[in-house]
Amino acid sequence: MASKEEKRRRAALVQAMVAEDTAKAIEEMPISLAHLGQLFDHLDVELENGCDHTPRITAAFLTSNGLNLEVILPWLHDQGGFCDCEILANVEESWESEISKNT
Ligand SMILES: [Zn+2]
Known part of the structure; x- marks a missing residue:
């Protein structure tokens, strides 16, 4: 069974993938x-x-x-x-x- 910690980690991974998105890209542009x-x-x-x-x-x-x-x-x-x-x-x-x- 996935612990809370594990779920949080997975959620963070999903977020990181969504982070490829334009808003994030703009934030990170130099x-x-x-x-x-x-x-x-x-x-x-x-x-x-x-x-x-x-x-x-x-x-x-x-x-x-x-x-x-x-x-x-x-x-x-x-x-x-x-x-x-x-x-x-x-x-x-x-x-x-x-x-x-x-x-
Ligand atoms: Zn040229």
Whole structure:
């Protein structure tokens, strides 16, 4: 028979799975939705000159806004954003609805 302790542990595991959910993801993201929205707007403009397949524009934006690029760049990589155009193409798609809801 499952003890209370065991039930609590299982409930916590279920919660941890639900935690994959958007609210949790937003809570854990290393950049605010507002900054992320600004980054996408900035990339939109800057990428008119083409992408050199580095995250150069993103890195410059993060630095000039005092954001932690050592944490944010790997987070962008995890979402398929390895260079500026991929960040705009792959990452914006995941977040644009949240950005418009929350900003
Ligand atoms: Zn690129």
